[in-house]
Amino acid sequence: MSEVDRIARFRREHGLDALVDVHTHFMPANVMDKVWAYFDSAGPLLGRHWPISYRSSEDERVAQLRAFGVRFFTSMVYPHKPDMAAWLNSWAAGFAARTPGCLRTATFYPEPGADAYVASALDGGARVFKSHVQVGDYTPLDPLLAEVWGLLEDAAVPIVVHCGSGPAPGTHTGPGPMAELLRRYPQLTVIVAHMGLPEYVDFLDLAEKYERVHLDTTMAFTDFVEEDSPFPRDALPRLDDLRSKILLGSDFPNIPYSYFHQLESLERVAPDSGWLRAVCHDNAAALFGIDQRDRSSDAG
Template sequence: MVHDDDVPGIADNLGLPGLFDIHVHFMPPQILRKVWAYFDAAGPKVGRPWPITYRGTDDERLTQLRDMGVKRFPALSYAHKPGIAPFMNDWTQEFAADKPDCLWSGTFYPEPEAATYVPELIDAGIEVFKVHVQVGDFASNHPLLEPVWAALSESGTPVVIHAGSGPAPGTHTGPAGVADVLSRHPDLALVIAHLGAPEVSAFMDLADRYDNVRLDTTMAFVDFFGHDPASEPEIRPRLLDLQHKILLGSDFPNIPYEYAHQVEGLLRLDLGDDWLRDVMWNNGVKLFGDGALGF
């Protein structure tokens, strides 16, 4: 069993300076409390308890990430209703301002104002956005998002999008809405969270079809759900084919196990050191750069 103290040594043995985790959450405290309350009550919603492993302060969680050798990470926050995205975006901008290892992260919601505030953030240099179709209860191809997708396609700014139907399906989850958006904006830089689980194969099809569509490993290949996507015969060879398009993601701090278990899940795939190097560091650097870290 791999533990958090082991993670820096794993990266070092691979010749990596550390880990690039594309799916980390830091949020305004009042929002994070609500997220944790959702997971605390998640037993009836997803069929099992969901204890949050890392409930410390922002400073404590930053220290935990850095002690594990996580060198680059976002502060993903996601709007769950109209009118809240600008507040969350102001908070995440301030959060990242004095943290060179943290990507400047933002969010948006299908509302008329998004056609203004998203381009403004792009022009100001924001590095990544996060949207959550299930939590926000909106369709990826909502008409109010059309100018937003157009601006993001033109800028190439990556968007981490949770559109898969796990851990609990929503009205608009699944690949259809994302596929419709990409049919009009094929240059969009989308990172499909959680490999798109459980619709992994369908989201891999989108990554095959579109040059700038990638997937992250968040909560994939762990024991928590009792089903490993790689156990499906067609998924394993596709993980190798898509080696250059898969990025490490963890969902820290909102995970019901040690961070190291996500890394252990990647090791157990036994897809080779080159695959691990790309997923755990190289692909993130190619997409975002390595920041002000001197590597």
């Protein structure tokens, strides 16, 4: 059975007409090439073989997601140095404009003028932001980001934040900085990437404490991650308690296994099919305001 057929069967079994994936990567070609080269070398911080399962052209990757039944997805971009974020935002805006189903994505970096280009992205219709604390090597508490967080809190636009210390730790990763950020901006709409891997419990605590904190499933529960950073078995009941705050994420195309494996990994921990429908579609549809207008536009 092909992967497309296996995913279609998964969707049928759990009553899913479509999937919404909040953590997929589309980037300018030269940036994606550098990301793939990093993974090819196993990355100086990764220390393990990490093949790219969906290394193909941009058009082919979009078509692949659609074949899997992913109706809406993101183009997670992130800078690793100054004077990069505004350019990435411009590219992502163009990509979303020409790609039905892509939720327009933007990013930022602690630098002078960050508040101005974030405000511009919001005015232009950005629906989700990405902050990569590990790759960017910055603290979310940097004073240069104070205005940015304020703008995003007021706009109630979700920010996917890679703030956990996995799969590789960074200078400013871990729950501490995010806990302090949320103390300062308690109404931020945050999606903690990778379920907060490996500090799962600490980030579950933050999701319970703050109304607008969510988690995405990116790589969590997969064999690849469970080998080194298993999700604590005694915390599994909390996934049910937080069923309205967990969103499907995959890291497509930069994953070392099949897309289906992320779904079957969720199936292994799901308390019921209703949980899978919430995680794989309904929660994101509610958070991003995906309504009939969006679905009609996506259809053509």
